[in-house]
């Protein structure tokens with residue numbers, strides 16, 4: 001079965017990352033992807049690259065089988081009102097990456113029984129390295145498989161219960177920023193102890209990549225790998241303990257909890 005054409009409504013950070021990731025993975029050609037935003041002129045380079053760009057969401061929906069909602073929570077209701085006349089529940093599958101909005105919220109606003117699957121990717125989707133969490137309430141197994149297979153081409157995906165989607169948002173989608181800030185902080189430390197900024201950043205990023213790969217490739221626990229680094233009376237444990245005295249783990253845990261709480265109210269506050 002060939003994958004239906006896709007319309008990405010909201011071509012911002014995550015919408016464009018998804019489009020680029022799908023093309024890079026060879027699942028779609030740019031010509032099979034519709035991209036929308038109100039300021040369509042900003043999509044000129046994408047138009048040149050062959051994507052179907054328009055400011056008309058309903059038109060994009062009518063040309064697609066899969067419709068990705070990639071706008072901000074506060075922009076969702078207006079967009080749903082706009083595309084409602086173009087949606088055919090027998091033809092369309094909706095994939096929502098919008099944080100804090102349930103499948104039921106979307107069906108309720110549309111007033112129709114269309115199939116909705118939520119996906120929570122992160123921006124590493126642009127390079128095929130997303131951690132994507134997938135959830136639904138009423139979508140068919142075939143459609144869940146279709147969405148999973150799509151996101152499997154642009155990273156790793158897992159299916160979770162829908163009530164955990166706000167937690168997934170914090171840990172994986174926001175998480176990219178948390179780990180990037182950690183790498184940035186490490187590079188700032190590196191510069192203070194003698195490296196040029198660009199060297200320090202490269203060294204910190206590759207070190208972070210190695211740490212992540214140790215866990216993923218060896219399926220080991222972080223503390224098991226940390227124990228291998230911390231020589232008795234050594235410099236690693238001295239640095240690590242200093243970080244913990246300053247609340248390193250605590251700051252990460254509290255930040256993730258705060259993000260999850262915020263993700264849960266984004267739509268209700270909009």
Ligand SMILES: NC(=O)C1=CN([C@@H]2O[C@H](COP(=O)(O)OP(=O)(O)OC[C@H]3O[C@@H](n4cnc5c(N)ncnc54)[C@H](OP(=O)(O)O)[C@@H]3O)[C@@H](O)[C@H]2O)C=CC1
Pocket residue numbers: 009010011012013014015036037038039040057070071072073075078079097098099120121122123173174
């Ligand atoms: N950024 C991330 O890492 C992730 C984001 N998400 C979720 O994805 C969604 C989008 O986030 P993000 O990409 O960061 O946000 P952006 O603000 O970067 O992108 C939103 C895009 O939607 C467009 N837009 C707004 N209203 C409309 C409309 N009525 N019709 C068509 N396009 C419209 C905007 O362009 P214009 O103003 O020109 O219309 C903009 O390009 C959010 O719900 C977020 O929670 C999920 C996972 C990760």
Ligand SMILES: O=C(O)[C@@H]1CCC=N1
Pocket residue numbers: 099169173174
């Ligand atoms: O910051 C946000 O609200 C969005 C959701 C996850 C990543 N970015």
